[in-house]
Amino acid sequence: MASGIADLDALLGPAGVPRGQLTELFGSRSSGKTMVAFALLASATREGALGAYVDPWGGFFAPAAVAAGIDVRRLIVARPRDAAAARRATDALVRGGACAIVVVDCAELSGTLQTHHCARLVAQAEKTGTTLVVITNGDAQAVASFASLRVRAHGLTPVWQEGSEGSGRLMGCIASVDIAKSRAIAPGRSARFAASLPEVAGTWPC
Amino acid sequence: MQRRIACLVLPQFSVEVCLRAKPSLKGRPLAIAHGESRREIVSANRTSIGVVAGMTPKQARAACPGLVVIARDESAELAATSELLDALETCGPLVEGSAPGICYFDAAALPGGEAGALGAALSLATELGFSCAAAIADDKFSARCAARVAGAGVSIVPPGGSAVFLAPLSIGLLALAPGDADRFDLLGLRTLGQLAALPVGPLALRFGERARRYQQLARGADDESLQPRNAAAVYEDRFGFDGAVDRLEPVLFALRGCLGTVAARLAGCAQTCDRFDVVLEHSAESAIVPVLLAEPSASAETMFHLARIALESREMLESIAAVGVRVTPCGQAPPQLSLFDGTAASRRAAVAATIARLQAALRRDEVVTMMPMPARSRLPERMQQATPIDSPQDLVGVVRERSSRHGALGRGARNVTPARSSHVAARSLNAPAPVTQRSASNAPAANGGAWAPALRLVDPPKPIAAPPQDSARAGPFRLSESWWEQPVERDYYQLVDNAGALLLVFRDLRDGCWYLQGVFD
Numbered sequence: 001m002a003s004g005i006a007d008l009d010a011l012l013g014p015a016g017v018p019r020g021q022l023t024e025l026f027g028s029r030s031s032g033k034t035m036v037a038f039a040l041l042a043s044a045t046r047e048g049a050l051g052a053y054v055d056p057w058g059g060f061f062a063p064a065a066v067a068a069g070i071d072v073r074r075l076i077v078a079r080p081r082d083a084a085a086a087r088r089a090t091d092a093l094v095r096g097g098a099c100a101i102v103v104v105d106c107a108e109l110s111g112t113l114q115t116h117h118c119a120r121l122v123a124q125a126e127k128t129g130t131t132l133v134v135i136t137n138g139d140a141q142a143v144a145s146f147a148s149l150r151v152r153a154h155g156l157t158p159v160w161q162e163g164s165e166g167s168g169r170l171m172g173c174i175a176s177v178d179i180a181k182s183r184a185i186a187p188g189r190s191a192r193f194a195a196s197l198p199e200v201a202g203t204w205p206c
Numbered sequence: 207m208q209r210r211i212a213c214l215v216l217p218q219f220s221v222e223v224c225l226r227a228k229p230s231l232k233g234r235p236l237a238i239a240h241g242e243s244r245r246e247i248v249s250a251n252r253t254s255i256g257v258v259a260g261m262t263p264k265q266a267r268a269a270c271p272g273l274v275v276i277a278r279d280e281s282a283e284l285a286a287t288s289e290l291l292d293a294l295e296t297c298g299p300l301v302e303g304s305a306p307g308i309c310y311f312d313a314a315a316l317p318g319g320e321a322g323a324l325g326a327a328l329s330l331a332t333e334l335g336f337s338c339a340a341a342i343a344d345d346k347f348s349a350r351c352a353a354r355v356a357g358a359g360v361s362i363v364p365p366g367g368s369a370v371f372l373a374p375l376s377i378g379l380l381a382l383a384p385g386d387a388d389r390f391d392l393l394g395l396r397t398l399g400q401l402a403a404l405p406v407g408p409l410a411l412r413f414g415e416r417a418r419r420y421q422q423l424a425r426g427a428d429d430e431s432l433q434p435r436n437a438a439a440v441y442e443d444r445f446g447f448d449g450a451v452d453r454l455e456p457v458l459f460a461l462r463g464c465l466g467t468v469a470a471r472l473a474g475c476a477q478t479c480d481r482f483d484v485v486l487e488h489s490a491e492s493a494i495v496p497v498l499l500a501e502p503s504a505s506a507e508t509m510f511h512l513a514r515i516a517l518e519s520r521e522m523l524e525s526i527a528a529v530g531v532r533v534t535p536c537g538q539a540p541p542q543l544s545l546f547d548g549t550a551a552s553r554r555a556a557v558a559a560t561i562a563r564l565q566a567a568l569r570r571d572e573v574v575t576m577m578p579m580p581a582r583s584r585l586p587e588r589m590q591q592a593t594p595i596d597s598p599q600d601l602v603g604v605v606r607e608r609s610s611r612h613g614a615l616g617r618g619a620r621n622v623t624p625a626r627s628s629h630v631a632a633r634s635l636n637a638p639a640p641v642t643q644r645s646a647s648n649a650p651a652a653n654g655g656a657w658a659p660a661l662r663l664v665d666p667p668k669p670i671a672a673p674p675q676d677s678a679r680a681g682p683f684r685l686s687e688s689w690w691e692q693p694v695e696r697d698y699y700q701l702v703d704n705a706g707a708l709l710l711v712f713r714d715l716r717d718g719c720w721y722l723q724g725v726f727d
Contacts (some may be wrong), residue, residue, distance in 0.1 A: 029725060029727065059662035073601065074601060085568055088518075089572075173726070
């Protein structure tokens with residue numbers, strides 16, 4: 001499936017993000033990995049499919065999701081209370097087969113998915129054709145070994161607009177990603193793309 | 207399978223029940239009055255000329271000298287209804303007696319044909335001493351109307367022809383709320399067809415939510431299903447262990463048997479449930495685990511699977527002496543099986559199964575849709591609303607099937623230039639301002655689309671140390687609200703911290719502390 005980000009899609013080639021397989025988006029804090037995940041969700045929900053976001057960290061922000069183009073009416077947000085509940089929720093979403101894409105945010109819960117969890121989820125995803133995207137901070141060995149595509153996010157470079165009297169404004173940022181592992185293309189290729197910051201209700205950007 | 211419902215209307219039911227008990231009154235003018243005090247005439251035989259329902263006995267006797275007024279015997283009517291329904295069970299598999307003098311039975315795919323079934327039903331009613339009219343249509347309301355206008359004969363509304371049949375009939379056939387008949391009359395609405403032709407929105411605005419029901423009936427789309435006779439209010443089954451168990455496997459083994467029994471009883475009565483309770487009896491007390499099904503079902507396998515997920519996600523398996531199941535039927539017809547993949551039913555079933563699994567694994571408030579609410583508040587933590595998902599209908603539309611996703615999303619969407627969401631508000635600058643990039647790496651800006659960096663919210667805001675003065679930042683954006691309850695005064699900044707992370711922080715003007723509100727990621 002396509003991410004909808006032209007530069008990233010060009011990087012991934014015709015295969016795009018593989019369906020029915022596990023894709024890992026990893027990087028340090030504020031590296032742009034959630035933005036890529038949102039782009040995938042936006043691409044799926046825009047086509048009328050159902051998406052899901054497993055959010056054990058409680059960091060999902062609906063205005064940002066809408067700004068990214070996600071149809072939040074077609075998005076199931078699961079907010080499990082702990083890692084075990086997050087695994088159960090992910091299993092239910094992947095096994096159910098109703099969601100085209102399931103994004104699991106494990107960046108703040110290291111060790112959420114172990115080897116046997118990944119094996120089970122990958123098998124179920126292959127069976128149901130669900131695209132499983134796991135967001136990590138890069139230290140999830142099991143996820144890395146089971147992922148058929150690993151995308152590393154390098155960070156966000158802010159773009160400021162100078163304002164009067166020294167007050168500035170964040171206009172957007174430049175994201176940089178590269179392919180750490182792929183079954184379809186050679187790893188090491190990278191892409192950069194700009195992201196502009198929306199304004200919420202015309203008041204202030206966040 | 208096309209739904210077909212037969213209806214028998216017995217217009218003289220109360221009178222005929224009375225005559226069965228008192229045959230000596232046959233041939234005489236007879237009226238039945240409601241209640242012990244006999245204040246209102248509810249029915250009269252054909253020899254009672256001038257007597258109509260709603261009269262007082264005094265008025266009725268004035269209209270028809272020699273009239274005999276008898277108090278209505280509800281117990282005798284119930285017994286007669288039961289007798290008639292027993293007889294009708296030879297005509298159709300599912301029989302309902304919804305009101306005195308009105309009986310329904312399922313007439314779908316009867317081997318003898320619809321006309322044969324109606325003829326048999328009329329013969330049975332006549333043998334029992336009742337005069338009646340009978341009709342068959344796609345839904346209960348159309349069948350009842352057809353029986354009423356059929357007089358003493360039979361009427362068959364062809365499949366799919368309910369709306370056409372109902373169109374010329376009087377709007378008075380609807381069970382209208384008090385005053386609605388006059389209001390329809392004032393609007394010039396006389397027939398069901400006129401009502402059906404109106405748009406539902408303005409009608410609901412004028413008459414309230416009941417207008418939707420009126421129009422549903424007028425359009426021949428009554429979705430009320432037959433309610434089976436002798437259906438239990440609650441189905442229960444229980445399995446007691448020889449000794450207390452504290453492992454999941456024996457509990458699940460016993461539970462499977464209980465659910466199989468209960469599901470068979472449900473299915474046997476053509477009933478479904480949308481939730482059930484698993485009762486875990488400990489030595490001193492009981493724990494109840496509610497399980498939601500998202501869609502009505504009588505499938506033991508579905509119920510067992512969801513119960514297993516619900517039990518696995520809870521830690522209450524200590525010294526269980528018995529396990530039980532308690533099911534309350536929801537009164538909805540069982541959904542049709544989706545025999546072929548790719549149908550809307552199978553898609554809806556997949557969504558329903560997913561939601562049911564999630565609800566079994568998590569709490570209700572943990573499976574939600576999140577909607578932005580920028581008008582409610584400008585505080586990020588209040589700028590969105592989580593709504594629990596209770597049924598597949600909560601998710602907009604019907605999800606496209608996998609085949610279309612594989613096609614359109616996989617190929618077509620790749621060539622589509624991504625467009626910004628229309629939800630995003632854009633504020634234009636009065637004069638174009640030059641954009642400068644200020645970064646540690648001085649990296650050049652790439653050719654870009656218009657993708658928004660995602661803000662990961664920190665809720666509640668986390669206290670942080672004051673950022674260095676020389677850190678790259680934008681702001682402040684002053685925010686003051688809720689002065690009437692919990693005053694909020696904040697100065698928001700977007701800044702880059704020492705680790706290079708792009709953050710949304712604020713300084714609370716009330717306590718002077720700094721807080722982390724979100725991380726751009």
